[in-house]
Amino acid sequence: MSGFWKNKKVLVTGADGFIGSHLSERLSREGAKVRAFVYYNSFGRWGWLEELPPHLLENIEVFLGDIRDSDRVFEAVKDQEVIFHLASLIAIPYSYHAPESYVETNINGTLNVLNACRKIQVERIVHTSTSEVYGTARYVPIDEKHPLQGQSPYSATKIGADMLAESFHRSFNLPIVILRPFNTYGPRQSARAVIPTILSQLYQEIRPIKLGALHPARDFNFVLDIVSAFLTVAETEASIGRVMNVGSGREISIGELVEMLFRITGKKGDVICEKERLRPERSEVDRLLCDASLARNLTGWKPVYSLEKGLEMTARWVKDNIQIFKPKFYNI
Numbered sequence: 147m148s149g150f151w152k153n154k155k156v157l158v159t160g161a162d163g164f165i166g167s168h169l170s171e172r173l174s175r176e177g178a179k180v181r182a183f184v185y186y187n188s189f190g191r192w193g194w195l196e197e198l199p200p201h202l203l204e205n206i207e208v209f210l211g212d213i214r215d216s217d218r219v220f221e222a223v224k225d226q227e228v229i230f231h232l233a234s235l236i237a238i239p240y241s242y243h244a245p246e247s248y249v250e251t252n253i254n255g256t257l258n259v260l261n262a263c264r265k266i267q268v269e270r271i272v273h274t275s276t277s278e279v280y281g282t283a284r285y286v287p288i289d290e291k292h293p294l295q296g297q298s299p300y301s302a303t304k305i306g307a308d309m310l311a312e313s314f315h316r317s318f319n320l321p322i323v324i325l326r327p328f329n330t331y332g333p334r335q336s337a338r339a340v341i342p343t344i345l346s347q348l349y350q351e352i353r354p355i356k357l358g359a360l361h362p363a364r365d366f367n368f369v370l371d372i373v374s375a376f377l378t379v380a381e382t383e384a385s386i387g388r389v390m391n392v393g394s395g396r397e398i399s400i401g402e403l404v405e406m407l408f409r410i411t412g413k414k415g416d417v418i419c420e421k422e423r424l425r426p427e428r429s430e431v432d433r434l435l436c437d438a439s440l441a442r443n444l445t446g447w448k449p450v451y452s453l454e455k456g457l458e459m460t461a462r463w464v465k466d467n468i469q470i471f472k473p474k475f476y477n478i
Contacts, residue, residue, distance in 0.1 A: 287437035
């Protein structure tokens, strides 16, 4: 990096989560003054931030709160220069059971962040979207002009949050970038995602391996590449007011992914499609393949980790941390 982040005051919402913890770690390494917004809980836990090396965690101010609380969000945003907004409810299966909580967190929580940023007049806001907002691909690769389609309550709330962010840029000239990562994987990801679901069953010798649909194809991206995208778009003035896809441009079906993980782990087994893991038929997103040419042309970002390399690193992490997984139970 160019030194852009040295002593920069940066707020990361959702810093206790999978991507947020990696982003906070990278910012700390870059010398930023990180304020990490962590979901308040009575256990006093900081999520994945607790896995960071002590010397990096010392440079991070842990700020406990709830993204749904406007006063607390304002206190978090106050005095900050750059905001990375990642806090959201993300599990698609759970959104079928609790859609109201997704509206409160993903839409109202984003509104709280936007209102606070408008009052503080921050330098830059990077709002986190998702490739799920596109629904099943109508054409591939998917660029930013692809129609949006709410195929789950989760994706519908993310579309709503994206539109709010866009409206605050157009209405109030807030310096917003909407970053739209395609499927992210890597160390610290929970079993609500397919890659750790497969790996945890393999390493705990759960047979047969239970999954949902095997035919959907996805564009998987290693978490450190996505973290680099966050920093790169935030540094680039030309990103302001843009929606930017970030992905590898490579797709693989879940069935093919299983075979690849068999090869990487040296383990295998029968795979069955379990009914409770299937999305409702019209809610399933069959194909996602990214066109990241806009981000590449405007910012120079491109992934550096191949799928094979990223999966090898992820497999080692799951194996070393297998005790945290409960593969006998379906984690929605």
